[in-house]
Amino acid sequence: xxxxxxxxxxDHRDAGEVKVDGRxxxxxxxxxxxxxxxxxxxxxxxxxxxxxxxxELTTAEWAGVLRQGRRLGSLQLGFSGGEPVLRRDLxxxxxxxxQLGYYTNLITSGMGLNPTRLAALQRAGLKQIQLSLQAxxxxxxxxxxxxxxxxxxxxxxxxxxxxxxxxxxxIPVSRYNIDQTPELLxxxxxxxxxxVEFANLQYYNWALLNRSDLLPTREQIARAEAAVxxxxxxxxxxxxxxxxxxxxxxxxxKACMKGWGNIHLTIGPDGAALPCQEARVIKGLEFPxxxxxxxxxxxxxxxxxxxxxxxxxMREPCRSCDERGHDYGGCRCQAFxxxxxxxxxxxxxxxxxxxxxxxxxxxAAMVERPQQRLIMRQxxxxxx
Amino acid sequence: MSHAESLQRSDVIELNPMxxxxxxxxxxxxxxxxxxxLVKLNTSAGEILSAVAETAAVGDLLDRLTKTxxxxxxxxxxxxxxxxxxxxxxxxxxx
Ligand SMILES: C[S@@+](CC[C@H](N)C(=O)[O-])C[C@H]1O[C@@H](n2cnc3c(N)ncnc32)[C@H](O)[C@@H]1O
Ligand code: SF4
Ligand code: SF4
Numbered sequence: 001x002x003x004x005x006x007x008x009x010x011d012h013r014d015a016g017e018v019k020v021d022g023r024x025x026x027x028x029x030x031x032x033x034x035x036x037x038x039x040x041x042x043x044x045x046x047x048x049x050x051x052x053x054x055x056e057l058t059t060a061e062w063a064g065v066l067r068q069g070r071r072l073g074s075l076q077l078g079f080s081g082g083e084p085v086l087r088r089d090l091x092x093x094x095x096x097x098x099q100l101g102y103y104t105n106l107i108t109s110g111m112g113l114n115p116t117r118l119a120a121l122q123r124a125g126l127k128q129i130q131l132s133l134q135a136x137x138x139x140x141x142x143x144x145x146x147x148x149x150x151x152x153x154x155x156x157x158x159x160x161x162x163x164x165x166x167x168x169x170x171i172p173v174s175r176y177n178i179d180q181t182p183e184l185l186x187x188x189x190x191x192x193x194x195x196v197e198f199a200n201l202q203y204y205n206w207a208l209l210n211r212s213d214l215l216p217t218r219e220q221i222a223r224a225e226a227a228v229x230x231x232x233x234x235x236x237x238x239x240x241x242x243x244x245x246x247x248x249x250x251x252x253x254k255a256c257m258k259g260w261g262n263i264h265l266t267i268g269p270d271g272a273a274l275p276c277q278e279a280r281v282i283k284g285l286e287f288p289x290x291x292x293x294x295x296x297x298x299x300x301x302x303x304x305x306x307x308x309x310x311x312x313x314m315r316e317p318c319r320s321c322d323e324r325g326h327d328y329g330g331c332r333c334q335a336f337x338x339x340x341x342x343x344x345x346x347x348x349x350x351x352x353x354x355x356x357x358x359x360x361x362x363x364a365a366m367v368e369r370p371q372q373r374l375i376m377r378q379x380x381x382x383x384x
Numbered sequence: 385m386s387h388a389e390s391l392q393r394s395d396v397i398e399l400n401p402m403x404x405x406x407x408x409x410x411x412x413x414x415x416x417x418x419x420x421x422l423v424k425l426n427t428s429a430g431e432i433l434s435a436v437a438e439t440a441a442v443g444d445l446l447d448r449l450t451k452t453x454x455x456x457x458x459x460x461x462x463x464x465x466x467x468x469x470x471x472x473x474x475x476x477x478x479x
């Protein structure tokens with residue numbers, strides 16, 4: 001359930017379905033149980049200073065968040081991180097969430113996920129597992145995550161299926177692995193997964209640091225799309241394939257989070273309430289904490305959640321644009337990171353006066369093509 | 385890609401076990417939760433899926449709903465909705 005590619009509401013497609021959003025409820029609740037993780041992905045969307053968040057919420061505090069979330073109307077729940085399996089109370093929290101009526105998803109690298117824990121998670125009522133995989137051969141996969149992880153990931157995938165969980169295979173896509181799209185699809189088919197999500201990277205935090213090394217070329221993307229189209233035709237309903245192209249190659253921004261403070265709520269390991277996982281990148285915002293405030297107040301009343309809600313905050317060209325109802329002016333984090341002001345139009349949009357920044361980033365990535373300069377996720381990175 | 389397969393009266397159907405179907409007070413409606421998404425159902429869709437949860441064969445389900453609403457004409461619409469649900473994987477044929 002990463003931000004990209006997850007449909008929050010299937011609306012007006014056919015008889016019987018009614019739009020779910022529009023009532024301003026945090027339908028999607030994402031709990032980042034910890035930022036700790038045994039892997040070192042160079043595109044990780046956790047904060048660069050992830051190791052500063054050691055004061056994690058306790059089991060009882062997370063349980064309180066779960067209860068308040070249901071009272072607010074949350075339905076879809078993701079346990080993520082960091083690596084959520086590192087929390088020994090994961091099973092307990094899943095059980096609590098299940099009893100409260102959430103649809104529970106686990107978002108994991110697969111490290112530490114063994115048949116015993118999977119059986120316990122199933123007993124606790126876990127509904128679905130999203131497993132990330134980076135390549136279909138051990139050498140590349142291990143190089144990309146900086147640790148010998150491939151064998152464990154494949155073992156985890158098989159154990160997840162053996163336990164009978166529906167599974168999303170999440171593949172974070174960069175120039176290093178995109179050419180393996182046909183082989184990755186074949187592997188997904190062999191593993192028997194129901195959903196494959198090719199998640200083109202979103203360039204925040206570690207991914208932004210490594211952007212010029214990670215961004216695939218247009219030609220690579222076109223070839224991957226062709227492989228996806230071929231697999232869709234062949235597999236039909238047996239496997240659903242999401243392929244989310246990086247917005248850097250688009251002329252319109254993604255409808256980020258379907259709007260700030262509209263349907264999505266993330267709680268960080270320290271209890272900070274975030275309108276999206278990346279929101280900490282925006283400097284100058286004071287994120288309310290569940291240790292100090294009631295979730296209802298946070299969602300409905302807190303200044304941060306109201307700041308970019310609706311359309312009041314918009315500037316030109318968004319303010320008078322006829323597409324603002326579709327994309328909400330794009331991503332606030334991207335606007336901040338690339339233009340220095342979160343209230344600007346997302347520079348991915350060709351109507352943005354800052355669009356050249358995105359075009360230049362694409363050019364730079366294509367021209368330099370440096371090899372092996374990736375900065376792996378690590379503690380205490382000195383950015384000076 | 386295959387066309388929508390038509391359901392037979394004798395088909396035994398069930399809700400896809402991957403999906404969570406239930407009443408949601410905050411939405412004042414039935415909702416269907418599944419990996420990667422959620423759907424809020426309108427009243428008739430919610431009632432039909434509730435019936436699926438309680439009835440096995442397509443034929444029995446059609447009989448039951450036409451009797452409940454005392455209206456033979458709805459059978460066709462109910463069947464069309466079931467086929468659309470099947471197509472989307474909300475329900476499946478147990479055989
Ligand atoms: C941050 S991870 C946390 C869960 C777990 N450690 C894992 O990797 O699956 C959550 C999901 O985001 C994906 N992801 C990480 N960085 C990303 C980025 N920059 N853009 C898009 N997806 C990203 C991962 O592949 C994973 O599916
Ligand atoms: S993306 Fe990689 S480094 Fe980041 S939390 Fe997931 S597995 Fe760990
Ligand atoms: S100008 Fe703003 S609202 Fe219009 S398409 Fe671009 S980002 Fe969307």
